[in-house]
Amino acid sequence: MMAFFWQSALLLSLAAAVSVYADMKLDCRPDFVTLVWTESRAQADTSLFRLGSCFPTSVSAREAVFSVDINDCNFMRMVTGNHLMYTNDLTYVSSPDSHILPFEHPVVCAYERPKDWYPLIYDPVFDTYGQGDMVFHIGLKNGDFSGPAESSSFPLGSLIPIMAGVEQKNHQPLLLLLEECVAASTPELHPESSIYPIITNKGCLVDSKISRSKFEPRQKSSEIHLSLQAFRFALGEEVFIHCKLVAWDPVGLDNTKKACHYDKEHGWELLDNAAHSNLCDCCESTCKSRWMRSTASGKHGIVHKAVLGPLTITDVNS
Template sequence: MMAFFWQGALLLSLAAATLVHADMKLDCRTDSVTLVWTESRSQADPSLFRLGSCFPTSFTDREAVFNVDFNDCNFRRMVTGDQLTYTNDLTYFSFPDSHILPISHPVVCAYERPKDWYPMIYDPVFNTYGQEALVFHIGLMNGDFSGPAESTSFPLGSFIPIMASVAQKSHQPLLLLLEECVAATTPELLPESSIYPIITNKGCLVDSKTSRSKFEPRQNSSEIHLSLQAFRFALGEEVFIHCKLVAWDPAGLDNTKKACHYNKDHGWELLDNPADSTLCDCCDSSCRSRWMRSTVSGTHGIIQKAVLGPLTITEGDS
């Protein structure tokens, strides 16, 4: 399937085929890579080389060969502007009593990003909801928000990167907000459900008052990135995060339609315009609009309920 996605992809800095770096030859293809390492140390054992988590595909007395897909070996995928890169590390593990020193060497394949990359890669791994010609997504991401998370297990105190988005299609430009998010141990919120509040009071990230949780700067108005610090709730159990996603008129922000997080030095801050942070002043009391608006849809926007999970928060390193 990757071959279909990447048909016609262009190599940039690694164009044309083969990169030679000292004892390493690297052949970057559309969805896979071949790496040949020729070992100059006579006492080294080529079978002890690893490309990420992968063992050599084959080896001789002097060479270790890897012929692997980017979906394997824990390759890291990153999009920066119009460039997409796959990175990994070639390592040599020596035994404790060996005089052969371990090594680590970066492996990088760079491509021009296809224009249709975003929906093809992300849609299958996100929870997707449709309403009134708008398509909402919510999902767990890797640490720099460049791709889906590789694990749904998060050690206590680490960050849980969450991205939500709305596909606008032909709709007017919309601002995506998280009006409310709570963690629970059930995929449906029930009266007896034990919950942990994350975002309350119409867009206030209340968890940020006691943690390092925060909204990340926006890449575009139709997405919102949340770095949520893993909290001490239902450790070791399945956790579901229940949210209300709001697609809203960018010009219609008020104290009930906003994204606020707590800055330890400056107090409550508005994500989209810190100079307008007075909209967040109600986060420690009650945020209410001065006039009535529809709670589901209307001229200003649409609200969509979504559930993310299950994920697991662990006591120690995962």
């Protein structure tokens, strides 16, 4: 598939201190990348250069050469408009007795995205590592959540099945929650970004007050299923859903760690135990914990940010 991509390369300028002493040549091909770093400082050890997780393919006294597959070396892929952006870092790992300081330099390849091509977003994987090497997932599913979605396009008013999960590996059993989710028309959020709130206030599915959106009954504590009614925001455009996932101690729920949706007959309900739906009362105001508990420490849970998309919501009347 990459063979059909139009080739281009974005060469970002070096920091002033680096550009005086070195030169980088980057060749972005459909299937692989060739990077040649030419170093003029005699003290530099070219074997200490790394492209992401990759070692040089070959080295000489003045050059470090990388010829690698675009899918290797921990290249990050991002869709921006009509382009696929592959980004990485060239780093120098200085030895303890060296006078040359460690540094890193951005490496970017851009390919034109064919109009009939879409990224594999139906079951994307976003990895993070906290206690016990947990791996987070978020993706679009089919109607009964039994497999990946067949399309990334959804008619206005239809339900968008979204599943998020965490592989716990050696970690103690945890409960997965969606703390925040917003829709935006960009893969990255900026202060000036126009957004559509979906989940706010520490786990309140606010969209459920004005739509058929709801959390589905859990099948596993490590997964959460969301049926999101397709909305008018960015109708016909690419939409990205930005979420904050939280893997939490199942017995440590409070009004800041919960999953609540609004039922038209019963009001706010707690997904995991309707008898304790009073934890959702703050969804109409501000949800704050009585105790200060830091997730950054890993004592109670791990927080992970993920982006799902792009997907498209279409107007059935157009």
